[in-house]
Structures are given as C-alpha cells and as structure tokens.
Amino acid sequence: MANSPTVWVLNGPNLNLLGEREPDTYGGETLADIEKRCAKVAKQAELALEFRQTNHEGELVAWIQESRESAAGLAINAGAYTHTSVAVHDALRLLTIPIVEVHLSNIFAREEFRHHSYVSAAATGVICGFGGDSYILALQALNNIISDEN
Ligand code: DQA
Numbered sequence: 001m002a003n004s005p006t007v008w009v010l011n012g013p014n015l016n017l018l019g020e021r022e023p024d025t026y027g028g029e030t031l032a033d034i035e036k037r038c039a040k041v042a043k044q045a046e047l048a049l050e051f052r053q054t055n056h057e058g059e060l061v062a063w064i065q066e067s068r069e070s071a072a073g074l075a076i077n078a079g080a081y082t083h084t085s086v087a088v089h090d091a092l093r094l095l096t097i098p099i100v101e102v103h104l105s106n107i108f109a110r111e112e113f114r115h116h117s118y119v120s121a122a123a124t125g126v127i128c129g130f131g132g133d134s135y136i137l138a139l140q141a142l143n144n145i146i147s148d149e150n
Helices: 029-044 059-071 078-082 086-093 134-148
Strands: 006-011 048-053 073-078 097-102 125-128
Touching: 006 059, 006 134, 029 048, 029 134, 059 073, 059 086, 059 134, 073 134, 078 086, 078 134, 086 125
Parallel strands: 006 048, 006 073, 073 097, 097 125
Antiparallel strands: none
C-alpha cells in the first residue's frame, strides 16, 4: 500500500512449524494462516504489512535493525530467543517505534524458564495467551498508537 505506514511482524525459531508443533499449546493454525489473518486486519486498518520468520538469532537481530528504517511499529514473537537473547533485547533498544511483544501461549502459566523475557523490558506492551489472536490484538494495539501519532 503506497504511503501507508508499514507494520512489521517478526517471528523467531520454530514458529515455522506452527500447526504441527505442540498443537495443545500453540493451536492448530499455521504461521501462514496467521499471516493471512494479519494481512486482512492490516488492510482494513490501511497499514502495509511485512511478515517474516527466521530460525536464526543473527537474522532476527538484523531484521530488528532493518525495521528502524522502514517500520512504523513492530510486533515480535521471538520464540525461545525471548528467554535467552540479550542481542535481541539490545537490538530492540535501538528502536524508537512502538513494539508489541507477542506470544501464542501464556508464558507466565508455563515452565519457570519462560517467565523471564528479554523482550519485555524493551517493549511498549506484551500480549500473550490468545493463540493466533495474540497477533491480531498486537496489530490493533500498534494501529491505535500509530493513528494517535498521526
Ligand atoms: C512462544 C513461547 C516461547 O516460550 C516458546 O519458546 C516459543 C513460542 C509463544 O508464542 O507462545 O517458541 O513465543
């Protein structure tokens, strides 16, 4: 969408296997299903959407850096790097755009090692526990912030 603000949605490791990965925890939707739903919501909000997934920490860091140049807002599900990556935290700290941390599962109701997030301290807000809807809620939150800014 020409001239529309672009919202980036970045996904970390193992999220490419949604649908077959622990469906009791993450639901039956694939990442492509979630991307399709995000595209619909973005279109309705007149936002452009950049949706990516990687299994590599360095690539995720590079994309976060790249989003500085072209994103009006960022939703990020860093997967397991949420709980381990100072590099992801530091990259997010470089951004001045709104950041929403996203998780399909409620990380606070799961194993203790998932209760700490390196993303949270760099994020504007956190949405977790609503399955694929967490992404939709994150886009709505970003849209509200971006609309208020303009
Ligand atoms: C996740 C939660 C993380 O703890 C886990 O490592 C994931 C997915 C979620 O979306 O619920 O890969 O980020």
